[in-house]
Amino acid sequence: MKKIQIISTALIGLTLAACNGGGGSNSSSSNASSTSNPPIESSGLPQKSSNSTVNNVVPVTVDGGPNGNSPYNTPFVSVTVCSVSNPTNCQTIDHIILDTGSMGLRIFANKLNSNLNLTNENVNGSPTAECTLFGSGYDWGSIAMANVQMGSEIATNIPIQIINDPTIPGVPSNCSNQGAYNDLGGANGIIGVNPLPYDNGTYYSCSGSSCSINSNINTNQQVVSPVYMFANDNNGVIVQLPNVPSGGSSSLSGTLTFGIGTEQNNQLTAQNVFTSNGTAQDGSFTTNYDDGSYDSIFDTGSTELFFDTPANSPALAVCQSLSGFYCPTSTTAINTQISSLNGSNAINYSYNIINVENYLNSNLNTEAIPNAAAEGGDNFFIWGLPFFYGKKVFSAFTGANAGGTTGPYFAF
Known part of the structure; x- marks a missing residue:
């Protein structure tokens, strides 16, 4: 079995240290909507005319x-x-x-x-x-x-x-x-x-x-x-990845699109937009989980979701042979609330955590592991690459007008 490493290439010391992290504050919102692993959004909104020669x-x-x-x-x-x-x-x-x-x-x-x-x-x-x-x-x-x-x-x-x-x-x-x-x-x-x-x-x-x-x-x-x-299409990016197929995948293909709202193919179609509201410039937002409030980002450079071991239910056992990874007895849903840093645009979001050991034993040739999570949040909640599977995720640069909304923000 190939060795699993926790890369976590998010620049935690640089992009998140300035945020108000913490693990002990209670938080709730009465205006939260509910979402559970939503499918890829389809483009259908009015679109800006595109330069037909651009390859973005x-x-x-x-x-x-x-x-x-x-x-x-x-x-x-x-x-x-x-x-x-x-x-x-x-x-x-x-x-x-x-x-x-x-x-x-x-x-x-x-x-x-x-x-x-x-x-x-x-x-x-x-x-x-x-x-x-x-x-x-x-x-x-x-x-x-x-x-x-x-x-x-x-x-x-x-x-x-x-x-x-x-x-x-x-x-x-x-x-x-x-x-x-x-x-x-x-x-x-x-x-x-x-x-x-x-x-x-x-x-x-x-x-x-x-x-x-x-x-x-x-x-x-x-x-x-x-x-x-870039001279054009320079206000943000869109990362789109498919769901990991049953049985895993040795090579999974997606796309990186440049610009948000600048071409026909990059309109802001996200239902959920989370801004830093001027408090931070790195697009960080808030995840409430297990009676704690955590600064978060959507991070393709982190190979799993990273968050501190929950003190309350549901219990998430740590793997025996893969140190640091969560291996619940059966697939277990964690219930979170995601919002902008000021608490606006809150949604209730449920995410399934799998037993990584069992998944790898059953899918020996896979390079993509859906719903994998690990310890090591260090008072942050990092939504790593497994979150991106089956989604279109928008990342808008600080100060940019991106699809009618000013960055910095993440959206899906």
Whole structure:
């Protein structure tokens, strides 16, 4: 059996730390509607005229990764990276993790052709580097300037991170002591499309054999979501994945659509829209569960749902052989309430949690596990990739008018 890893690529330390997390407050709402694993929404609303030449949709694939060893429930896209000085000098890199919980494009240096000749970002004459903190560890690398293309959409001359770049000094101790090194589960890189477009990370200036923190990096010098920098269709994204078929799937195909309300194929058809209401800029919302109120995001970069072990019923036993994962005796529904951060737009939402051990024993070749959940919420409730199966989920950038509603928001 392939080893299961808890990646949780949501930038919990960056995107959620500013939110008012907590696990002990009671919450209820009398205006909540009820929802239980709703089907994919169909487009039928009045639609804006489309530019017939635009290609604003790219494939998303859930599979075993470049070497077949990536964690279950990992969604991948392909990204084309080009030299700024020679825009025809390009390379398409597959198996880039799609992550609605982080920001920007980050690629491992050994996956880039040596003749791509990306230019380092220099601030005051010194190369720039970044220590990127994920929920599952850190990555260290240089910042380079590149043109990034997905479909027919292009972001020109934007900062991206080159992880493990051998041309800069090694990782500083004040980065490596933040946790374990994060190999992204064997992926070639990661692209973040969180509603907060810039990562507000920890940046360094490098000189000689060392790098030191530079707190004066401007926003436009930070790693940024390429989608946010597209000329068109740049106000958000739509992630759509099918349900996992009976018997599992070794490769599940979906789509990533750029823009919300900008083309005929990306109208805002969601019934439920959850905003940050100006309190946070990362699209976080509230999940009430088990007598607690938790900050939440819909996160394709987390391979399961993550939430603290419930103190009350229903009891969710932890797996014996898969440490940290929930393995109830039979499929068990958890009852939650999801709302915007200010409590508006609340819905009651029931979600089934399966026994992961039993599912894998019965579906030996699957790469997609529906309704999987694990411990480790740390006072957050993370709706990971299993939530996305059978849904169309919208993620709108901060401050953007996306389908008539101002971001940041998540919607489904």
